[in-house]
Amino acid sequence: MDRGVTRRRLAAGLAVLAGSGLFALALPASAQAAASTCAGHQVRTVPFATGAVRVYKRDGYVCVLTVPKxxxxxxxxxxxxxxxxxxxxxxxxxxxxxxxxxxxxAGHRCVRVSGAVGTGSVHSGWILC
Incomplete structure (x- = not known):
């Protein structure tokens, strides 16, 4: 392969990486926080005294996160x-x-989730069966 072609491809790749890095820095904090949550649709919320466990499902994958009240x-x-x-x-x-x-x-299998915030916690049984 020609050195000129290799250099142009490398330069284009570096430009894309630099642009995406600047875009991430330019996002407000709330948008960055939202980007770090689960993909898919929310199928369950398991509440407890100090927060909740949110359960999302997409294409056989189950994603969970704990949020404080x-x-x-x-x-x-x-x-x-x-x-x-x-x-x-x-x-x-x-x-x-x-x-x-x-x-x-998880495919089509049951899952169980747990979460805690401070002294409050929750443990579900088998769900999404």
Missing amino acids: KPGGRRLMSVSVQARGNRPVTDTGRYSSHAGPVTVH
Whole structure:
């Protein structure tokens, strides 16, 4: 392949990467937060005293995240999803807006979810069966 063609392709690729990076920086914080949530449509909300676990489904994948009832500073949050027959996928840490998202391929199997914000928590039974 000609060196000129290779250089033009490399330059075009770098321009696309730089443009996408600048676009991400230009987005407001609320749009960036929304971009980090689950794909698909919301099929269930599992509420508890200090927050809720939101469950989304798309093409056999189940995605969950935990959101606090009251927004505020960073606090301990966790979220977990497990497809029947598999191990759970978990995200735990100190977050201000949400824990997760975590995603599993469930196909047509049941899943169970759990979430916690501070001292409140919830554990569902098998759902989406």
